[in-house]
Amino acid sequence: MTGHMHVEDDRTGMEVGTLKRALADNLYCIQGKDEYFATAYDYYMALAYTVRDRLTHRRIKTAQTYFERDAKMVYYLSAEFLIGRLLINNLINLGMYDQMRQALKESGLNLDDLLEREEEPGLGNGGLGRLAACFLDSMATLEIPAMGYGIRYEFGIFRQLIANGWQHECPDNWLRFGNPWEIARPDYIVEVKFGGHTEAFTDDEGNYRVHWMARNTVYGTPYDTPVPGYRNNTVNTLRLWSARAGEDFNFQVFDAGDYTQAVAEKTFSENISKVLYPNDNTPQGKELRLKQEYFFVSCSLQDIIRLYLRKHDNFDAFPDKVAIQLNDTHPAIGVAELMRLLIDEHGVEWNYAWDITRRTFAYTNHTLLAEALEKWSVNLFRKLLPRHLEIIYEINYKFLDEVRSKYPDEPERLACMSLIQEGHEQMVRMAHLACVGSHTVNGVAALHTELVKQELMHDFYEMFPEKFQNKTNGITPRRWLLMSNPALSSLITEKIGDSWITNLDDLRRLEEFVHHADFQQRWRDIKQFNKQRLADHILRNNGIEVSPHSLFDVQIKRIHEYKRQLLNVLHVITLYHRMKANPGMDMLPRTVIFGGKAAPGYFMAKMVVKLINSVADMVNHDPDVGDRLKVIFLANYGVALGEISYPAADLSEQISTAGKEASGTGNMKFALNGALTIGTLDGANVEIREEVGAENFFLFGLTAPEVLEMKAKGYNPQHFYQGDEELRQVVDSIRSGYFSPKEPDLFRAIVDALMHGDEYMLMADYRAYVDCQDRVSQAYRNQDEWTRMSILNVARMGKFSSDRTIREYCNDIWHVQPMSVTLGEYRSETAGLRRI
Template sequence: MPVENCPLQTLDADSLSCSIREHITHSLGKPCAEAGNRDVAMALSMTLRDRLVDKLLETRKRYRDARAKRMYYLSIEYLLGRCLGNNLYNMRIDEECRNLVKQWGYDLEELREFERDPALGNGGLGRLAACFLDALATLDMPGCGYGIHYEFGLFKQSIQNDRQVEQPDYWMAEGMPLQIERRDQSVIVPIYGRIESHQGPDGSYLPLWVDWQDLVGVPYDIPIVGFGDKTVNYLRLFAARSTDNFDMKIFDQGDYIKAIHQKVYSELVSKILYPSESISFGKELRLTQEYFLVFCSLRDITRRFLKQNRNIEELPEFIAIQLNDTHPALAVAELMRILVDERRVPWDRAWNITNRTLAFTNHTLMPESLEMWPVDLMGKVLPRHLQIIYEINARFLSQIRLTSKADDATLRRMSLIEEQGGKQVRMANLAVVGSHSVNGVSKLHSELVKKVLFPDYAALWPGKFNNKTNGITPRRWLYKANPGLSALITEAIGDAWIMDLDKLQDLVPLAGDAAFQQKFLAVKRASKAHLAEYVAQTTGVMLSPDAVFDMQAKRIHEYKRQLLNIMHILHDYLRVTEDGYVPPVPRVYVFAGKAAPGYFEAKEIIHLICSAARVINADKRAAKHIKVVFAADYRVSLAEKLIPAADVSEQISTAGTEASGTGNMKFSLNGALTIGTLDGANIEIREAVGAENFYLFGLTTPEVERQLGDGSYDPWEYYGKHPEIRRVLDALSAGRFTPDEPQTFHWIFEKMLAKGERYMHLADFMPYLETHERLGMDYAKPAVWAKKAILNVARMGYFSADRTIREYARDIWGIKPIAPK
């Protein structure tokens, strides 16, 4: 029953109880006595939303009153994870709510299971963006995110007959009460059409975009609460909707079905994350998505800015826009279009405004991953933007010719247009030219960005390039995900570490303390037991929490080398079953990650892992020593189960291929020891935790570059020299793990032995085996292992997203905290 005189917007038990009951009755239309788990979960989420909206409005007013400069983060991906639990923890009312619902006969953990992970991303890019939003709000920074409100996420992954099967991920099936629809702030998005050339009164070029079609971008806001409930920013996601207007030419011709079809097509733009580019329709839809994100975001940003009666030429003084990878690179052309075409700002001044407003983060070292769009396609979809890009390019190249000694080859490399094999627009080049800052996401990556990806630009503008090593939010990835460890840490050193991760250094003196080590190992074992229970329920595989839990959880890709990991496992399995080898400790190997639906090799790596797991787990000779599990449908909520339970973190990409990684940080922060190469942020993690607490192996980036560059890497040399390699590859080639289809994995044999195999699996195989041997022997000594693991936790303070955001704010965005008084 409703409580009389209920103080609706406070966080005490009476107020929360009143609001939950009110929402069950009046929002869900049920008597409280008939409420089930789902009803209470929905009502609790609505109760939190009421309070978050009040705080959101107060935060906006605070920023407005301070005339604060604001930062807008444009990202095509966000992986927020489940919001209910995260909000409870950040508002610091998790125990209050747990006790409250327990009094009514409900379990808070069961209530949280009704929420689906918002499937708005693919991997690290989206998870990083979510961590940054958390840090911005926690630090009282005026910053928010813009993205797309995908109806269907990447896909739900299941394993059937040892293979990945993709299923639609309708993540809103249970509803998302936290989000707020802002239909009154919808945006009309022009697309397609053609450009008519006219002349203005002053004789200047006056383009007229005509015959365009339109989409509607409807914004949905998701409040983002900082730790301590002082500041609530938001993530604004745009959903594509059709307009109320039909194409009357089609309609008048009596083709009603075609007119309806055109309206339905409009809504495809936000229907699914990352449509396949394997067909031209997929490419067109993907380009349309990126434009939709950019247009809606910039229209909303400039609308808010101009509403405050500001001069558009003051934009860089009050607005900073960060482009998260190349997907929002069209912001360069769109902002120029707004300034030049709509606001009639002269080109040179418009370019200065654009350049000072935009900044670009690069996330890849793979040249093939740098987006390019065919000129013909861009001309069809975005005719005015293509004109602007050509004008930017012409002026840029003309400037280079005048101010440097660049030769024709250099100009071709720096051009925004790729001329070979059909003209294409180079989106990375557009982002670099149009931004005042270009950053990588780890020290190694940022150096390779200058040296490998953009050497000509770095020579021209050395001050434009900088590093911002990624970070993760300790609120979700330790405080919430690992309550046992966070409670132990707080008991030992207090809770200041939640807001200042450097405080974990206070654990260093305890790393050698026997009593603390025992408590630490007990917490880890409890997390492993919890994961073992989940694995038993979902896969039927029984795991011992006394084994080493060795994990590789990340997108499946050849460069991340899940193949190297499973080859090592097969090596140990063959030793156990054929040689009588007894490992120093039993091992549990856990894999998790999705393969892109059209990526044959990645999907077959999953097939191999699952086939090997089926054989190994059923073999009684190996049962005491090795178990292999593929945890399907990797997502944030699954990561929160895996990461606290990990003893070993596999970060084994070929040196020079991983930009940074954030999974490596999450595992180390939770007390897993890394076995890894000198790649991405592994280098900085190793420096921070100490070389003796990191299991390093493999070639360095210069060694990889040299051997691949001069053609000296010959896999057959390793095959002939090392019987361990021969045995594993021969077993795969002979169909040892797929006897009914013996040729299934012969492609791996051929690929591993191909001249110049680019990820150099065999070159690193023997050092990888040797390092694993050392790791196993160390784990057999609990005091040695515990000390190393505790020191990993204690020395991870640098890898907080709070530190990363402070660096962005200071060096790139020019924003400052606006804390409540």
């Protein structure tokens, strides 16, 4: 090496030769292996560290830029970040995918093989966590100064096994081989307190003060994961907290022979970040869930204050430099925690602290389900967070005074709007706390926001109409088209250029090719390729051969009654009965594909999983059916499985009961990859239909007002059972044990739920759904017309980029501006040494 050679070229350059040297260096120096002993995983790790080196250079420069320019920062607090595999995403965003593939090839390695070695971080459950990951990608791509904060779950969302048709949960030990993408930051460790009691006192200046005498102390260690923007120099940070004990090991207790108790404190503390969403059907589970939420929120807020105080010596500018977004109610305790930190730890006066708090927080509501709006018992709060309970009581006291002042003759509003729900057991309403303590409350689809304003939080909307906004969700086109569907991405780029990758509205230009026969055929060929890829996965993992020429009818999402996987099953059984009654009928071949996880404690959801698999077992092995109908359950659905499922789908099932789904983002991923939607007017389906055109969307079912009206009049599901012969036959076959001959009463609970209550209106929507599916089958027979509709679905999906969503957050809620990062040169001989 000559003295005049740029170190940038040698250390973090993107040239093939430089990458080959870096791969060899990392294999030798970090993995401690040479080519004679290295395993495939060693090569993956060397590859990941090579990419991380290039990310690290940009991440440090990004942090420097934000600090030097005192940027207003967005801090996104979420209990979930379903980030997916990072290697290919980082290669694409850094613009080094092709160079790395070539470097590996010249080194005798195959990139595709190494990509499969990466563990998928199970840091989320579904749409909430995937949305957070899309938002991080968009913020970095748009050069928004931002950080994500969450929990580094040692065991993520469980690994789902299907045995004898039943879901079984296994530990998801995604960290067992290490994680090359994260960097531990033990120097930023923070202290989090639990339990104990409070003591009031008067300080030297005569001010009323409170000291929290905690019973337990837990320490949070941050782990940083880089989040690169697409083809720019911005690399933001996802900071995840891991819990550890204040005292890992009690030597005196151990020495006395009580070996279990000697590490009890360590176990107690580390349980907090042990597993995503512990089953909260028990008091212990509820306690652990609240501990998790407070732990990561306290860690994050202490860190945010530390970062702010590097540039400021008081809190006057805090809301002008800090925007904190609460992703649902999980981090809502942050309102009380920021008040505690400001008042108790930094001596800020109450009214000023409250002004700062309300101007700093914004709250995203993600659900219309009452049971999903978190409430915690006052007794549990008193036990775990006694100081926060005091603060919440004080916030509530002052807030209810505001309510009385504005509505002096409406005492009933006090009970409805109070942060404390009275009754047999007093409860803290976290959504109310988030709403009162935030300057903005947003829903995530136009219909959802209207329902939040008119029903869910109507009293708050009347009192604070200026607080409420809509921010329709979006998805990142980098992962959900460019990365997951490279063949379609290449075709699109060939025709209209690559500007769509960061400006999804440019997909509109595809409309000029919609009638070109050659373009249509290439579009179909790509769909066929993607379907074959999924068919191969199904054969390997399910042992069932499915025809890629059949209609791929796909419903992959969390298993929940309101998402109505059961309605889909009722249609499958209807088709099955039709073929059994008329084996020679001309039926369009259809492969119905399910995927998703049921919460471990959710009995009905797990029963639906069993029913799907029982029906599949019957249908897939019936010679009368042959290849005309197959039913598949994809086990352990996650981001990686989504990446091969969305591009393969012909039909996207978005069939939730109208008024129940906040938005949905799977609906966007399907449509962006060319699937047509069968759906209700629920969540973002409404806006997708408006964008793609009613004629390119298969609509069925009751509307949200019709659902409410039917329930108000006294909904009777048996009316539909009696009046529809096919429905009656379907329900009777489940009830009779036809699909569970060894246990005839196995699905009795499902039938009872349908016949007596049917909360999610499956019986009312059944006929409209089945008839709509018949229209789907008819439409699919005309492949030219189907392809035209598919192209238009993709072309008109520009609105549903998370880039658009984030721009709206920036302009309307956070009031932050993009900040470009100039990379400059990396010099190893000077980097990081000036302060030593």
